[in-house]
Amino acid sequence: MGNKRQTSKKVASQASKVLRNPKASKNAKAAxxxxxxxxxPGRKRK
Numbered sequence: 001m002g003n004k005r006q007t008s009k010k011v012a013s014q015a016s017k018v019l020r021n022p023k024a025s026k027n028a029k030a031a032x033x034x035x036x037x038x039x040x041p042g043r044k045r046k
Contacts, residue, residue, distance in 0.1 A: 007038045 007015070015032035018024045024032075 007035045011035055012039045 012035065015035040018028050018032040019036070
């Protein structure tokens, strides 16, 4: 069974902002990417 813990929408939104920020540190982007990887799968792109 997979990990049932998921990132909240609020945290996912903040993580997205960090990833889009060119001045964010590598550590901040790594943490943001980790948080987003735990979000519920959304719409799939075609």
